[in-house]
Amino acid sequence: MLKKKEAHQEELEMVTLSSLVPLDHLLRKIDAVIDFSFIHDRVAHLYCADNGRPALDPVLLFKMLFVGYLFGIRSERQLMREIEVNVAYRWFLQLRLTDKVPDASTISQNRRRRFNDSDICQEIFDEIVEQGIRAGLVDGTVLYSDSTHLKANANKNRFDRQVVEKSRADYLAALDADIAQDQADHGKKPLREKARQSVAKETKISRTDPESGYMVRDGKPKGFFYLDHRTVDSAHALITDIHVTPGNVHDSMPYLSRLDRQRARFGFDVQAVGLDAGYFTAGIAKGLEDREIEGVIGYRRPQGEILNYSTTNRSGYREYKSSPRVCKTCPLRDACTQSRNHTKVVTRHVWQDSLEKITANRLSPWGKRIYERRKETVERSFADAKQLHGHRYARLRGLVKVREQCLLAATAQNMKKIALILTRKGAFCDMLLWIVSNWARKHGILPAFAE
Incomplete structure (x- = not known):
């Protein structure tokens, strides 16, 4: 029976933000294994400790940028619009459904005024690499x-x-x-x-x-x-x-x-x-x-022959030269060299053995x-x-700005790979534990473990 769909957009519902995000969402996996708390310590010296307007949480700022790089959102203005409507992004950034999303100009002003002369993007990249090292990856x-x-x-x-x-x-x-x-x-x-x-x-x-x-x-x-x-x-x-x-x-x-x-x-x-x-x-x-x-x-294969050593030039090449007396009467001279002094020169770098x-x-x-x-x-x-x-x-x-882009994009790639690998390992361990537990329960072995 054909029925018309009723509108429910204005209804009130009791939900949690977490319940709206799929359990296998990429941002859940990243949030479970990546520690972002170090960002506070790395940027603390760039903020005034006792006056001025309350600053945007730097962890939130960089996590917003990571969302953009993880999901290929090129424009920061478009990123803010996506965060407004995407509950998974809000959950990852710890924003309520009713919280106002920071303006795109907040990112650009922090980049231009606060982080311009700092090496914070390199430090964040290095820390994520170290987290990968500690995880054995x-x-x-x-x-x-x-x-x-x-x-x-x-x-x-x-x-x-x-x-x-x-x-x-x-x-x-x-x-x-x-x-x-x-x-x-x-x-x-x-x-x-x-x-x-x-x-x-x-x-x-x-x-x-x-x-x-x-x-x-x-x-x-x-x-x-x-x-x-x-x-x-x-x-x-x-x-x-x-x-x-x-x-x-x-x-x-x-x-x-x-x-x-x-x-x-x-x-x-x-x-x-x-x-x-x-x-x-x-x-x-x-x-x-x-x-x-x-x-x-x-x-890439080079060509040439080795002749007698003459000298080593300032560029690091040994020069090997033929005898002009021999070359002068050689019938193949024109095919070999056009030098006026009838000398064939071949070079070999001092590090050629390497x-x-x-x-x-x-x-x-x-x-x-x-x-x-x-x-x-x-x-x-x-x-x-x-x-x-x-x-x-x-x-x-x-x-400087392109370097920031490349570092943050690489950091996002590393976080994604670390999260996928570690959660896959965790799922494997859970499956193995379930198999062992079922086997133990079936055979009446280790009942406490099985429970």
Whole structure:
């Protein structure tokens, strides 16, 4: 029988907020295993203790942001509208059904005035990683690193051309020392003392977001981007490090310093790392060797032949040159070299042996297993970030604000993964307890335990 639905929107009902949230909701799982109380202590020094208007609870403030990142809500204004009508969000934030939701400007003003010069987002990220370590979900034995691009909030057609200094690698001091040693080993005079000059090049600078970088990479879109350099632990793919640079910074530039930060901050005993071909440089290979860490890195095959040693240049390359007397009469000279002095020059880095060790690792059975895990760890982490957590675009402008976005998004991903893993383990333990209890009751064994 067809009946018309009666309207009940104005009726009063006696309900609790908790009863309206499904027991298996993601926010319930996060609330059960993640401790947010540390946020108070970390931000206390940023608030006035004895005067001024009562401040919004900082735990509530950051939990609101986490809701936005967990569920891919890109706009903070839209986030506030969603919190107003979503009972699960209100339950997680400990807001009553009738409580007023803070205005979006509260977040922006706290970001601009209170947290602008602080490192609170990094501290929150680190604390969640430590909670994962204490739960046994992170061991730091094998780490995977890569980068992904976020489109800057800038028009790629509005730019000025400027000459700027290129980023410097973080291993140049060690390279200078080894160049001097290599010169001495070959009986050569040391190179004349000269401070390294930063390499300058003309590049495009965005008029809208000058701190972004114009990215030009094979197979990637061209335009103004930021790079999220991310490291993931092999055990459960929890993110252990986030570092943001303009889009025109090479992946290898900040890698070693970020690796050192994780070892110092979390006490990781890193045994091996898995990286893609963008990290296959002599500096990375030597840095890993010095740290007694095995590297498994993708490879792009070079070409060339090795000739007689001539010298070691300031860039760290040994130069091997042919004899001009031999080359001058060689019938294949034109196909080999076009130099005016009839000399073929081939270079080999002073750290080439370290590169060759990396290549051997990649071809070994254990190296193949480690490299195969890249797509299940760091690449999967980026895919989830882009698909589920709004990580394709930079929400705000400026390196500091994009760094905040990347740190909070990674923190949200870690909280989600920790909650899902631990609640799954808890459900397994409950099921095992139920099976044992039923078996004991059935056989009349351990009646007290069965009860």
